[in-house]
Amino acid sequence: MTDASPPPQVQPRNPLHGLTLEAIVTALVDEYGWEGLDARIPLRCFAFEPSIKSSLKFLRKTPWAREKVEGLYLFMLRERRRNAGG
Template sequence: MQNTPPPPSQARNPLHGLTLERIVTALADHFGWEELGQRIPIRCFTFEPSVASSLKFLRKTPWAREKVESLYLFMLRDIRRQNGGQAAPGESTD
C-alpha cells in the first residue's frame, strides 16, 4: 500500500473556510454594489446586482471568481492597514 502525503495545510490561506457567498456579501457591504461594479465591471455587479445573481455567475466563471477573491484579499489588507496591523473584523487569525 502506498503512503500519500497529507494535503498542504490551509492555515495561512485567508480564503480557507470562506464561502463565496460570504466573500461577495463582505465586498458588497464594504464597497457597495456601485463601487464593486466599477472595480470589477461584470454585469452581475452593475445591472440589478444581488448576491444570488452574483453567486450564479461567479460559480460558472473562474476568471471572474479569481478577480472577486483577489479584491477580497485586497480589502482585508486595506482594513488591516487602517486598523494598525490588527486583523479585520471577522478575519481568521489562525
C-alpha cells in the same frame, strides 16, 4: 486496491480557506456597495439588477471573474489591516 484521495490540506495562512463565495461577495458588498464593486470589477452581475444570488450564479460558472473577486477580497483585508495599524 483503491486510490484514496489525500485529506484536504490545512491552510492556516490562507485567508480564503473555509470561506464560501457567498461570504466573500457579501463582505465586498458591505464594504463597497454594488456600485463600488462594479467600479472595481466591471461585471454585468454587479451593474444590472445586482443580487447575491445572481452574482454567485455567474461567479461559480466563470473562474476568471471569481479570481478577480477573491483578489479584491484579499486586497480589502490588507487595506483593513493597514488602516487598523495606523
